[in-house]
């Protein structure tokens with residue numbers, strides 16, 4: 001059967017990946033209410049299409065931080081991509097850069113920052129790369145990651161702020177995740193798999209990932225750390241994991257260059273809002289001072305259109321990158337992107353929009369079926 005949409009790629013990946021990788025990639029936290037809602041919430045909005053406009057030419061280009069992109073659809077940072085395909089992050093970055101869109105590399109990757117920078121250069125002379133940063137307890141480790149990203153041609157730092165501790169992912173507690181022995185968290189030395197389970201208190205999360213996080217990642221971050229990062233690099237700083245107006249305003253106050261409305265793909269706190277439902281609040285609070293981007297549950301061209309209509313500059317896909325890798329490495333990620341691009345172009349054309357700047361709140365409304373509940 002031919003792959004027709006991103007959900008087909010997910011179905012394929014479910015059959016192809018082992019349960020260790022699939023549990024880690026697919027899971028959300030606790031009851032996975034937020035994970036499900038990220039996707040379902042898009043369906044609670046409707047597009048208001050316009051007709052009899054010349055849609056023979058559709059332009060999906062735009063500019064952000066002085067760089068041109070062919071589509072407002074980027075690849076989000078997801079950890080440990082070599083479990084999906086032997087090429088891992090290198091396959092993903094080649095696919096994104098050959099399509100002139102951004103690839104975001106996770107701090108917790110299975111390919112080095114330098115390998116990923118070089119792989120992008122091989123397919124593009126204008127590399128599109130952002131680096132996702134977790135702040136380690138050891139500030140020098142953090143600084144080292146920033147310097148290496150700068151030296152490898154990364155164009156922005158994404159500071160993830162929704163993960164002072166890893167969320168409670170029940171599949172990982174029931175069947176503890178194991179990093180396959182041929183892989184390592186290669187950017188960070190001393191990432192050990194083993195810990196003494198005897199030291200766990202009753203009820204404590206026994207997952208290695210949760211323990212790794214608790215031992216290495218700094219849970220005491222405050223807005224001062226955003227100021228600190230701004231002071232040590234000239235790269236734009238993008239704050240990822242903001243859902244409410246109060247924090248959006250603080251991002252502007254403390255000098256963030258952009259915001260990503262994100263709930264970490266439903267993997268952190270459960271029972272928090274879907275990102276598409278949080279977007280309008282954040283966009284209003286920011287009041288056009290900095291760009292607002294979104295990730296979480298984007299699977300269709302109409303999802304992208306709806307996010308742009310509610311004020312996003314661009315969106316990211318996380319898991320679909322992993323499903324594309326599992327399907328066919330770099331070519332599978334290209335297929336995933338091309339499907340989404342084609343769907344998005346069609347959504348624009350059938351709504352009567354020929355450029356991204358035309359997509360605005362006039363093109364969206366709450367579905368009447370849900371309107372009273374929204």
Ligand SMILES: Cc1cc2nc3c(=O)[nH]c(=O)nc-3n(C[C@H](O)[C@H](O)[C@H](O)COP(=O)(O)O)c2cc1C
Pocket residue numbers: 024025026038076077078079106107108132160240262263264265266267295296297298316317318319320
């Ligand atoms: C398997 C997996 C690993 C992830 N790893 C990271 C990470 O290392 N850093 C980070 O900031 N976000 C991470 N995320 C969150 C993504 O960047 C993104 O917010 C989320 O996947 C978007 O939702 P989607 O998967 O529904 O597209 C991860 C998500 C998944 C599914």
Ligand SMILES: CCCCC(=O)C(=O)O
Pocket residue numbers: 079108163209210212213264267
């Ligand atoms: C220790 C890996 C954490 C990566 C991450 O952010 C996630 O799994 O959501």
